[in-house]
Amino acid sequence: MTQDENELLKLLFPNGYPDEWNSNSTFSEYITKLGSYNVDELVKEPNKLKEEQIATTEHTQELAVSNYKTFIQTSQCSKDLFNRFNTIELDLFKLLENIPTFEQKCQTFAVETNDINTLRKLNSLTLTRNAQLLEILELPQLMDSFIKDGLYENALELASYVRRLYTKHSDIPIFKSILNDVEKSWLVMLHQLLSQLRSDLTLPKSLQVVGYLRRMEIFTESELRLKFLQARDTWFQNCLISISNEDTTYHLNKTIEITRVNLFIIVTQYRAIFNDDEHSPLSEARNSNINQNIIFFGWIRNKITQFLTILENDLQKGVSSIDSVLGQCMFFGLSFSKVGCDFRPLMVKIFTKVISKHFQQSTSNATKNFEKNMEKFTLINRNHPSVPWRMKSTDPIQPPDSLIEFYPLADYLNNILTSFNDLRLCPPITIVCDVVDCLETSLLTVCKAIVTLYAQERQAFNSNSKDAFTRLCISFADDLVPYLQKCIHIIFPPNIITAHLGVNVQQLQKENISFLNKVKIIEPIKHLLPAKIEPVLSEISIEETIKDNENSEIMLNASEEVKIEE
Structure with a gap:
């Protein structure tokens, strides 16, 4: 507005007017129009305005009366609009409050969608x-x-x-x-x-398998050796378990064969696969503090010990041909001498013990059988035999014919000769003293049984019975004992014993080595024998006797065993 208009407004509204009138174009036009009036027009203007006010009021009333419903609706609508605007205002406030959270979630979604996009690209790449x-x-x-x-x-x-x-x-x-x-x-x-x-492997296959194990690098060299021996030992034990033990001889022979063959296979495979040189660079580089040879020799020692245990147990049970078993075992030990494991000396004690025990049992059975026969034997009313039993035989190892008259002695000699025949097949020199002692004990028992017979029947003896008893004592002392002595020297020739001991034959006789103590044996019946002079057995005569009989066989056939008719 102009300055004149402002002054006019001050005159018209000394108390001021609302500021919003300044923006009203109608108000500005009216003030401009009012400024152009003269005095008369200005004087008339209040009345005119009053009339217009009255007219406007009347018109408004008429409009209100005629359109009151519209005004009511308008008022209600205004009220609703106000309430809705208030609601909108509250929602807007809430929206403003949630906009930061929404913005953050939008950012998170953008990041996630970015990752999804990356994954999608990765999936596409994966697909390609x-x-x-x-x-x-x-x-x-x-x-x-x-x-x-x-x-x-x-x-x-x-x-x-x-x-x-x-x-x-x-x-x-x-x-x-x-x-x-x-x-x-x-x-x-x-x-x-x-x-x-753990199965039956050939040498190339075992080399291949161990080569694979080496390349796997799971075991060290020492552990690999142990694993190899443990696995092969499992196969070896399964082979031993599969042997039938119903027949002891078959079980032992088969055990010897399988042990010899399979152990040699395992040893050959081990030697081919592993380097046993203690100073090899490989062994020194891996572990200079371990001697790996001990692993193998410790294992082979256990296997030999196991074999010796089986051998001893089966021999004690009894086998049909101990000399054949000994030959196989010695061949077994000799073959292992090639790998430095000759164990033949370890078997000597086992065989000598078993052979000695077997001979003792046989001799003990012969002695018991003689005692049983003597319980049924009698010399009462016995006449002089009609057989020429004192005829000398041309065979140096022919049993004395005088024993045919007394069947207990003949049967006893048969049993002893059977024991000698078994012993002759495998006679260890180390058991000669045991054989002599066992035979002396048996003969002494026989001698005492003869004395017991004399004590029981001498009251009923007649002249024939006394002669028969004297012949019995003579047959025992002069025929049976010297003949058994001859058999011992055939089995254990004194010249071989002297070669081992480094002494002469007279020293052997003095120490009773391979010689029966005849004086001790016949002591119980010495007073019943007729007096005679005993010849001294010189060294020359002994050697001549041995030389005549060293290639002879000891055998008493069933046809030579004569049973006496009582």
């Missing part, structure tokens, strides 16, 4: 590399297939390839999972290889 990824994921299945088909060379190469992959991509979990699956198959392969070592 599906063939290569599938090959990698199928590596554990391929490993299982190689092991199942026995393609251990391929399995070793595949395992090495998987380890290299994991070394290059150790941060990727899938490679760790693949490596774990391959390691599980690795253990299955180890189990299969050890199972093959």
Whole structure:
């Protein structure tokens, strides 16, 4: 507005007017129009305005009366609008409050969608590399297939390839999972290889299997040797268990054969596979403090000890041909001398013990049988025999004919000769003293049984009975005992014994080595024998007797055993 208009407004509205009138264009036009009036018009203007006011009021009333419903609706609508605007205002306040959270979620969604997009790109890339990824994921299945088909060379190469992959991509979990699956198959392969070592393997196959185990690098060199020997020992023990033990002789012979053959196979395989040189660079580099030869020789010592235990147990049970068993065992020990394990000296004690025990049992049975026969034997009313029993035989080892008259003595001699025949097949010189002592004890028992017979029947003896008893004593003392002495010297020639001991024959006789103590044996019946002068057995005569009989056989056939008719 102009200055004049402002002054006019001050005159018209000394108390001021609302500021919003200044923006009203009608108010500005009216003031401008009012400024152009003259005095008369200005005087008339209040009345005019009043009339217009009245007219406007009347018109408004008429409009209100005629349109009151519209005004009511308008008022209600205004009220509703006000309430809605209030609601909108509250919602706007809430919206303003939630906008930061919404903004943050939008940002999070943008980040997530970005990751999704990245994953989508990765999935697309994975789809394009599906063939290569599938090959990698199928590596554990391929490993299982190689092991199942026995393609251990391929399995070793595949395992090495998987380890290299994991070394290059150790941060990727899938490679760790693949490596774990391959390691599980690795253990299955180890189990299969050890199972093959527990079966019957040829040398090339055993070399191949141990080569695989070495490349697996699970065992050290010492552990590999132990595992090899343990696995082969399992196969060896299964072979021994499969032998039938119903027949002791068959069991022992088969055990000797299987032990000799299979142990030699295992030793040959071990020597071919492992280096036993103590000073080899390989052994020194791995462990200079371990002598790996001890592993092998400790194992072979246990196997030999096991064999000796089986040998001793079976021999004690009794075998049909001990000389054949001894020959096989000595061949077994000799063959192992090639690998430095000659154990023949260890078997000497076992065989001598068994042979000595067997002879003692046979002699004891002969003695008991003689005692039983003597219980039924009698000399009462016995006449002089009609057989020429004092005729000298041309055969130096022919049993005395005088014993035919007394069947207990003849039967006793038969049993003793049977024991001698068994002993002759395998006579260890070390048991000669045991044989002589056992025979002396038996003969002394026989002599006492003769004395007991005399004590029981002498009251009923007549002249014939006394002569028969005298012949019985003479046959025992002069025929049976010297004949058994001759048999001992045939089995154990004194010249061989003297060669081993480094003494002469007279010293052997003095020490009663291979000589029966006849004086001790016949002591119980000495007073019943007729007096005579005993010739001194010189060294020359002994040697001549031995020379005549050293190539002879000891045998008393069934036809020579004569039973006396009482």
